[in-house]
Amino acid sequence: MNVRTRFAPSPSGRLHVGNARTALFSALLAAHSHGQFILRIEDTDAVRSHAQLETALTEDLRWLGLVWQEGPDVGGGHGPYRQSGRGQIYRTYVDQLTEKGLTYPCFCTPAALAMSRKTQLAAGKPPRYAGTCAHLTEAEIEARLATGLKPALRFRVSETGETAFDDLVRGRQVFAHNDIGDFVILRGDGSPAFFFSNAVDDALMEITHVLRGEDHLANTPRQLLLLQALDLQIPHYAHLSLLVGPDGKPLSKREGGSTLAELWETGFSSAAVLNYLARLGHHYDSNRVMPFKELSDAFSIHKVGKSSAHFDITQLRHWQQEVMSEVRDGVLWQVLMDSSEGERIKKLVPKDKWQEFIVFLKKDIKHSLLPAEAAAYASMLYSDKLKYDDAAKEPIHSATEKYFSAALASLVKEDQTYKQYTAALSEATGLQGRKLFMPLRAALTGLTHGPELELIWEMLGLERIRQRLKAAAEIAQS
Ligand code: GLU
Numbered sequence: 001m002n003v004r005t006r007f008a009p010s011p012s013g014r015l016h017v018g019n020a021r022t023a024l025f026s027a028l029l030a031a032h033s034h035g036q037f038i039l040r041i042e043d044t045d046a047v048r049s050h051a052q053l054e055t056a057l058t059e060d061l062r063w064l065g066l067v068w069q070e071g072p073d074v075g076g077g078h079g080p081y082r083q084s085g086r087g088q089i090y091r092t093y094v095d096q097l098t099e100k101g102l103t104y105p106c107f108c109t110p111a112a113l114a115m116s117r118k119t120q121l122a123a124g125k126p127p128r129y130a131g132t133c134a135h136l137t138e139a140e141i142e143a144r145l146a147t148g149l150k151p152a153l154r155f156r157v158s159e160t161g162e163t164a165f166d167d168l169v170r171g172r173q174v175f176a177h178n179d180i181g182d183f184v185i186l187r188g189d190g191s192p193a194f195f196f197s198n199a200v201d202d203a204l205m206e207i208t209h210v211l212r213g214e215d216h217l218a219n220t221p222r223q224l225l226l227l228q229a230l231d232l233q234i235p236h237y238a239h240l241s242l243l244v245g246p247d248g249k250p251l252s253k254r255e256g257g258s259t260l261a262e263l264w265e266t267g268f269s270s271a272a273v274l275n276y277l278a279r280l281g282h283h284y285d286s287n288r289v290m291p292f293k294e295l296s297d298a299f300s301i302h303k304v305g306k307s308s309a310h311f312d313i314t315q316l317r318h319w320q321q322e323v324m325s326e327v328r329d330g331v332l333w334q335v336l337m338d339s340s341e342g343e344r345i346k347k348l349v350p351k352d353k354w355q356e357f358i359v360f361l362k363k364d365i366k367h368s369l370l371p372a373e374a375a376a377y378a379s380m381l382y383s384d385k386l387k388y389d390d391a392a393k394e395p396i397h398s399a400t401e402k403y404f405s406a407a408l409a410s411l412v413k414e415d416q417t418y419k420q421y422t423a424a425l426s427e428a429t430g431l432q433g434r435k436l437f438m439p440l441r442a443a444l445t446g447l448t449h450g451p452e453l454e455l456i457w458e459m460l461g462l463e464r465i466r467q468r469l470k471a472a473a474e475i476a477q478s
Contacts, residue, residue, distance in 0.1 A: 003035030005209050007061075007068075008198065010042040011053035014259040015060035017251065017311060018213065018243035021277045025240065025304065026211045027066045028278065031296035038205055039071030041082040042198065044191050050084070060260040063270050064277075065292050070205075078205040083197050090192040093200050093230055094185060097155060102229055103185065105151035106133040107144050128181025129154065153186035155196075155226065163221040168209070168238035168301045175221035183222055199223035203232035209301070214239040238301055241281060241308040251311055263316075267339050267371040272319035281309035289322045320369045329358045339371035348378040357381070360459055364451040380445050381459050386468055388475065392442035396475045399439035403429055404473035407440065411466055418457040443472030 007023040009015070015023075030037040039061070043050040058073060070076025080086055097103050106129075108116075117127040134156070136144075144151070157180045164174040185196035192200075202210055202223075217239045227234050245251045251258040263273055271289055278284065278295045283303045290298075327335065333354055336345050349357045361368045361377065368374045380386070388396070396404075406428040410421060426436055441453050444460065457465070 001033075001208060003030055003033035003209060004038065004205070004207050005030040005035065005211060006038040006040050006202070006205065006207050008040045008042050008201070008212075009057055010045065011050050011057050013053055014056055014261040016259055017263070017277065018258075020060065020064060020260050020273075021243055021280055021309075022211055022213060022240055023061060023066060024064065024274070024277050025282065025299075025301075026209075027068070028292075028296045028299040029209055029211065029301055031292070032299045035208075036069040037067070038076070038078070038207070039068040039073075039081065040201060040205065041072055041084075042194070043082055043084045044194075044197055050082075054082075056261070063264060064260060065270055065274055083192075083201065086197070086201070087192075089204065090186075090197055090200060094153065094192075094196070096230060097185070097226075098153075100229065102156050103153050104134060104136070104156065104182075105141055105145075106154045106182075106184065107136075107149050107151045108132055126179045128179060129183065131182065134182060150188040152184045152188050154182040155185045155222075155229075156182050157222075157225060163224050165220060165224060165234075165237060167217075167220075168236055169241075169304050170214070170217070170239055170306055173217065173220070175218070180221060180225075185226070195219055195222045196226060199226050200230070200232070202235050203227055203230075206233070207235045209238065210235045211238045211240060211301075214241055238304065240304065241306060243280060243311050244308050246310050246312045248308070248310070265340065267341075267369075268316060268320055269323050269335075272316060272323045275322075276316045276319045280311060281305050281307075289319065289326070317366075317369055321365055324365055324369055325362070329355065329362070332358050332361070336371055336374055341371035341375040344375050345371070345378045348375070348382045350382065353382070356459065360451075360455060363455060367451065377451075380447070380450070381456070384467075386446040386471065388442070388446040388472075389448075391448045392446050393475060395438040395442045395448065396472050399435075399476060401473050401476040403431075403439055404443065404469055404476055407443070407469045408466065408473070411462065411469070414462045416462075418454040421457070439472070444468050 005026040007026050009019060009023075027037045029035075039058070041050070041054055043054070054072070061068075068074060070078060070081065072079075072081040094103070112132070113129075116130045116132075120127045120130075133151075133154070141151075158177050160177060162174055162176045163180075164172060167173050183195060184193045186192055201207075220237055220239075224234060243251065260273065264270070271291075274292065274295070275289050278290075278299075281304055282299065283305070284290075284295070284298055286298070324332065336342060357378065360381070361374055364377075368377050407425055410424040410428050412424070422436065422440070425440070426432055429436065437453065438448065441450070442448055444453070444456060444465065450456070460468070
């Protein structure tokens with residue numbers, strides 16, 4: 001079978017990571033079988049301006065490394081690939097349903113429909129169209145049309161029987177027709193409803209596998225009914241569980257962002273995001289960073305889990321770390337320069353220290369994965385005027401000025417090692433452990449946490465160490 005999958009976003013802004021994962025799984029499935037992955041833009045909602053939104057969306061998909069063989073920008077034999085350009089096609093298929101007596105005009109107002117939904121829900125019933133306009137006579141229809149009302153067009157669903165299908169992820173799904181109710185296929189303004197255009201396009205574009213979010217599960221029986229009525233090909237369906245935050249709630253900024261754009265603006269690499277998303281709900285035996293080709297070779301829709309997948313930024317950091325530790329020094333510097341923190345880092349790090357700085361970052365890569373973290377390190381190491389956070393001022397005050405006089409006096413020569421220095425300081429102050437090290441850390445870095453103090457010591461050099469101890473002495477006195 002020639003596998004054809006598609007990603008069919010309604011452009012509404014930057015790509016959400018959940019949708020990015022759906023696109024990725026669809027692309028992986030197609031690539032696995034040397035099939036085609038298609039991009040279709042579902043822009044039937046005429047109110048918004050779609051051009052910019054579509055550009056943002058394709059930019060996001062390309063950043064992730066996805067390539068589509070057919071789509072609005074690359075063409076293909078099943079176009080147009082924007083639904084806004086397919087109006088004529090939809091009309092043909094709507095007419096076919098009408099000729100078969102399967103549609104009727106519906107004049108119900110949104111307010112009347114909302115009221116009916118409310119009543120049904122209150123009675124504990126699943127809300128479905130009550131059938132108000134299902135049996136209007138020709139004369140009644142004419143009379144309503146004569147008043148200028150613009151009806152929607154509904155598809156008739158039998159009140160008996162059921163529609164079933166085998167979902168590739170969730171197994172057998174059965175829906176009673178009685179719960180479905182007649183649904184709109186054409187809106188009052190003449191634009192096609194999602195159920196309709198989406199199903200017709202999947203068939204006409206010869207899509208074999210539809211991968212989409214589980215929020216669409218209840219739409220599928222409606223689409224099966226339409227495809228059957230139109231004698232069109234029915235694809236396999238795989239409804240993917242939703243992507244949620246670590247707490248099981250919808251993703252938010254707290255998790256480092258809910259769009260791909262936010263992730264790349266934060267400085268995550270596309271390889272890290274690709275490898276993490278590929279493993280959200282899909283099991284891979286290997287824990288290595290893999291390029292798209294290897295991910296697709298090992299991809300199987302049968303390895304996709306049913307339970308909701310948790311997007312956790314700590315896991316993404318793990319992948320970022322895997323990627324960064326393989327990056328060569330020169331490339332890492334360039335990555336930082338190209339980031340939003342590039343200017344700041346360049347200003348802070350003296351030219352002859354670039355190499356040394358990168359080596360330092362790599363030693364503590366866990367805490368310097370992102371450009372903002374690297375910039376904070378650059379500031380900690382090379383800034384002439386260190387900023388002390390409140391937590392750091394506390395151990396400096398407690399240590400008192402006496403500690404810093406001893407600390408300054410214990411500084412003897414340029415090549416004094418960290419071990420020699422702290423031994424001398426311990427001797428001079430009679431302090432050990434936390435009491436010895438915390439004021440020193442706070443004085444030298446402005447923070448109460450961070451990389452090994454020994455690493456920092458080696459980087460700072462005698463002059464800067466002296467200057468920072470003096471500054472701490474002043475804080476201790478203030
Ligand atoms: N335009 C729909 C959406 O963005 C497509 C759903 C589907 O993949 O079938 O939710």
